[in-house]
Amino acid sequence: MKPVIQIEELRKQYVIGDQEIYALRGVSLSIEVGDFVAIMGPSGSGKSSMMNVIGCLDKPTSGEFFLDGYPVSQAHDDELAVIRNQKIGFVFQNFNLLPRTTAVxxxxxxxxxxxxxxxERREKAIRALTSVGLAERLNNKPNELSGGQQQRVSIARALVNDPVILLADEPTGALDTKTSEEIMGIFQKLNDAGKTVILVTHEPDIAEYAKRIVRFRDGQIIADEVVEDRRRVSMEGRADELS
Amino acid sequence: MSFLECVRISFRSIRANGLRSVLTMLGIIIGVAAVIAMVAIGEGTSTSVASQINGLGSNLLIVTPGQATQGRVSLGAGSLNTLTMADAEALMQKESISGVAPSVNTRGQIVWGSNNYSSMLEGTSADFPQVRNVEVGQGRFFSNFEVKMQYNVAVVGTEVVSNLFKGANPVGQTVQINRIPFTIIGVLQSQGSSGMTNNDDRIIIPITTAMNRLTGGKNVGSIYVSAASPDLMEKAQQDIQQALRANHKLRPQAADDFRITSQSDILSTAQSVSSSMTALLSGIAAISLIVGGIGVMNIMLVSVTERTREIGIRKAIGAKRGDILRQFLIEAVTLSLIGGVIGIALGVGAAFLVSKFSQMATSISLSPIMYAFLTSTLVGVIFGVYPARKAAQLKPIDALRYE
Incomplete structure (x- = not known):
């Protein structure tokens, strides 16, 4: 299978004040279509920088990055905007929904x-919201929704353009255990349907929902392992919500 | 993203910050309203001044004494008393001239019974009503015969009637002007005031009577001349010059010792005064429009900072620089355009109220409205570009991380 993400010798360094910070020191990573990868590591390990690069929000200092075969590392800002729009679905920790704007x-x-x-926009949006179980909440604004519901709206937003990867940055960080489980269930269901999911988290419990865990430390990958005892969310009774 | 979508988004964000948007617009509203009202008042004034000057007389030429010079220093208009009754009589012979009204002015105390009143006293000829475009409302004007024979007759303005006669019919009454008895034979129709002079507050008597019994001089103050037709204005002007030079026995190389002013000269002077007045007023109003524009920029900058996160979200899900730039620019333009429309409405309303509740005339034309509309759009663009660029140049990761 052809990898959807192909990263070679990626380096990223920042200058803060007169101090140079090496956030990524030569990272190589390949992710196949249909994979479910959890990126883990303590803060400062480089996982956020990795996520920014994979999400095309930031450009690497050096190295190669192919997303769906497209060489992203040389892309211009506006090209990156198009790539983010067409190929990546973002799910953020704090949902990042526009306030005073309805779910749909x-x-x-x-x-x-x-x-x-x-x-067509309206039709697709309604379909996406229905698929995450929010068909009844189309016209609610974010402040009228619970945390779990807001995260589901943002998953629907991530899905609506049918991206090649779903990129979730601590998607359960602001949610309680039960809601977290629901959200992870949605990700698993989407992954089962063939969507590539990349999850950035520091919670081992959450990472165990993935198929594969990539561990970062000091800007390098220190482990890349298949999850032996994968957690599954039982989807009985809610199969109708996800299609 | 389509233009319409941008407009929709900007309307929503303007509505979301209702009070702040209104306060921002207030600068534009006041600026535009001021421009519209000022221009309306200015144009109204210049129209009414023009009609007043046209009301001075028909085909009017005014001959005034020239300026004396002493060692090449001009002593100012009226420093020579060169005009005489003989000059006026000479002008009457010209075919291009249909009426001549020489004029002497003084103040006079007019007494009727136990009432007295002080007013402008003007001695003139029987041509006065025609030359000066004045009509007699009641009674009659004095005749050439009465002028020639120095009759003690007087025609008064309405202001004099109301102050002196207090409701009684003045025609036929005998009054004393500077202790000389006069008979009132007519009342002038009310003309209103032009600038500082009240045209209804005057007493008109035959010029011969005035010169011999009141002012005592030999010279007339000025001569009002009416050309026979508008086409003959030029000719009349030449005839006057020729006749007066002959009368004054001026040598060919000598300068005129009088001055001829035509009605159109006065008109153009007055119009240039009122148009520079209008320019001044609208200049001041334009400054307030600029201040309003700075207000828009200020609020847009606050808005960009406040909505950094929103910008980050939009960029993360695929908004290009151009999309963000357009969104904020359209928001600024919408803001100032709404302000402009409200301002236009207020300005037109203010102009209407001014003309209704005061003496000032106003005239509203399309051009200042278009100008205000265009300017407020321009203000939005000019003062919106900087904040919008600032928003567009934010990096998505920085914007997303912004708390």
Whole structure:
């Protein structure tokens, strides 16, 4: 299988004040289509920098990065915007929904920047929200939704453009255990349906929902292992919500 | 993202910060309203001044004495008393001239019974009503015969009537002007005031009577001349010059010792005064518009900072620089355009109220409205570009991390 993410010798360094910080020191990583990878590591390990590069939010200092075969490391800012729009679905720890904007409008946003016509946009957004079990909450604003519901809206937003990867940055960090489990269930279901999921987390419990764990420390990968005893969320009774 | 979407987004964010948006717009509203109202008042004034000057007389030429010079220093208009009754009589012979009204002015005390009143006293000829475009409302004006025979007759303005006669019919009454008895034979129709002079507050008597019994001089203050037709204005002006030079026995190389002013000269002077007035007023108003624009920029900068996270989210899910730039620019323009429209409405309303509740005339034309509309759009663009660029240049990771 052809890798959806192909990273070679990636380096990233920042200058803060007069101090140079090496966030990534030669990272190579390959992720196949349909994989479910958890990126773990303590803070300062470089996992956030890795996530920013994979998410095309930041450019590496050196090294190669191919996303879906496309060489991202040389891309221009506006090209990166298009790549983020078309190929990546983001799910953030603090949801990052637009305030004072309804769920369906939030989900429509990527389509808006992608240039989808209004009617099709609305249809797709409703379909995405229905798939995460929020068909009844289309016109609620974020402050009218619970944390779990907000995260599901942001998953719907991530999915609406049918991206090649789902990139989740601590998606359960602001949620309680039960809700976290629900959210991880959604990710597993999506992964089962063939979507590539990359999860950044520092919680071992959450990482065990993935198929593979990549551990970072001091800007390098120190371990890359298959999860032996994978946790599964039982999806009985809610199969109708996910399609 | 389409233009319409941008407008929708900007409307939503303007509504979301209602009070702040209104306060921001207030600068633009006041600026635009001020421009519209000022221009309306300025144009109204210049129209009414023009109509007043046209009301001075028909095809009017005014001959005034020239300026004396002493060692090449001008002593100012009126420093020579070169005009005489003979000059006025000479002008009457010209075919291009239909009426001549020489004029002497003084103040006079007019007494009727136990009432007395002080007013402008003007001695003139029987041509006065025609030349000066004045009509007699009640009674009649004095005749050439009465002028020639130095009759003690007087025609008064309405202001004099109301102050002196207090409701009684003045025609036929005998009054004393500077202790000389006069008979009132007519009342002038009310003309209103032009600038500082109240045209209803005057007493008109035959110029011969005035010169011989009141002012005592030999010279007339000025001569009002009416050309026979508008086409003959030029000709009349030449005739006057020729006649007066002959009368004054001026040598060919000598300068005129009088000055001829035409109605159109006065008109253009007054118009240039009122148009520079308008320019001044609208200049001041334009400054407030600029201040309003700075207000828009200020709020947009605050808005960009406040919505850094929103910008980050939008960028993360695929907004390009151009999308963000357009969004904030359209927001600034929408803000100032709404302000502009409200300002136009307020300005037109203010101009209407001014003309309704005060003496000032106002005239609202389309051009200042278009100008205000255009300017407020421009203000939005100019003062919106910087904040919008600032927003567009934010890096998505920095913007997302912003708390």
């Amino acid at each position: 409008e939030n989900v429509e946003l990527p389509l808006l920047y992608g240039g989808t016509p209004a009617r």
